[in-house]
Amino acid sequence: MADQVKLLDFWPSMFGMRVRVALALKCVPYEYVDEDLTNKSPLLLQMNPIHKKIPVLIHNGKPICESSIIVQYIDEFWKDKAPLFPTHPYDRAQARFWVDFIDKKLFDSGRKVWACKGEEQEEGKKEVIRILKQLEEVIGEKAYFGGECLGFVDIVLIGYYTWFYAYETIGNFSIESECPKIMSWVKRCLQNESVSKSLPDPKKVCDFVLQMKKKYGL
């Protein structure tokens, strides 16, 4: 029997995007379910009772939660196509280190840019640039973080690109002029249809963020 794969997600989520890109790279067909996060479905609450968050991958009825864990699962289960990890343990540890770095830093700093004002927003802008510059050093002269092919770090980071336009519009600054290497990397990633077809339009994300700011009085 064919695998039954369902993804509980929310379209502007950079965490959900990781899973969408990984499934696309592995050519795994799946049912996409867009959740209303203000009124979460009983299925989401049942499948992720601990965190109650998207994304959740439901594979043959069993849930896998937490986006970077889901991406590793996808790589390990569908292991014959498009490997997302290098083979040497040291390189694998390095990939995990940078994913952990992105997870610990970028969401919170980005949030300061779009949800805060004044000093806190300025701090957020500086942090976003500092984080991206650090990542530019990691990419160095390589095409992707993973080397010649898209890998774990690329997949984890690329969803953030769809939020850059919102950060720039609301924060009134330019990521492209400060971090040209990251923007070249983004363009390289977008040449891959598994990436470009899995990501929403940054302008649509920006509209969503502006609506959210209005709705919550931020």
Add this chain to the structure above:
Amino acid sequence: MADQVKLLDFWPSMFGMRVRVALALKCVPYEYVDEDLTNKSPLLLQMNPIHKKIPVLIHNGKPICESSIIVQYIDEFWKDKAPLFPTHPYDRAQARFWVDFIDKKLFDSGRKVWACKGEEQEEGKKEVIRILKQLEEVIGEKAYFGGECLGFVDIVLIGYYTWFYAYETIGNFSIESECPKIMSWVKRCLQNESVSKSLPDPKKVCDFVLQMKKKYGL
């Protein structure tokens, strides 16, 4: 040439303990370096310039940082002895999920118990118990989180046990009476010399915590 393995650590760190237990289970000889965290060594700053934190494993001159990433590295590099991960991708994802849960929750809740007072301390005590009860459900009727053998989740959690006595003494509550299953699990883990010889005496940890409270006026 034999592998050169050095661990930059600090003896009361539950994060360092994970690495010590993993190296012991794999029978990897290593040089232990206890860092003075108020005056970090140039080697630590050079080897972990991003976070500047212990533990750092230096393997043949190359650094691996972040404790749960180090444990995965140890498992992947020294793969022939004492595997720390189950083989099926779903079980591997579950182990990673619970490690992530422990990392996101237990340190901060424990800190509220030993470093805070009043309402915040009470909240910390409730959280610690809630987290451990949740983990008791995960362990169920198994001997270890990993099943019949010590695995990733066991190694990540066991260091916290050395802090329980400090939490109990400072918070004036009993983890043993609230979470008997966790304490049975602790006793089972301690029967393994790779665990018991890698962990400090909980009373020594408590003395250290009391000194720290005094020093920083907490």
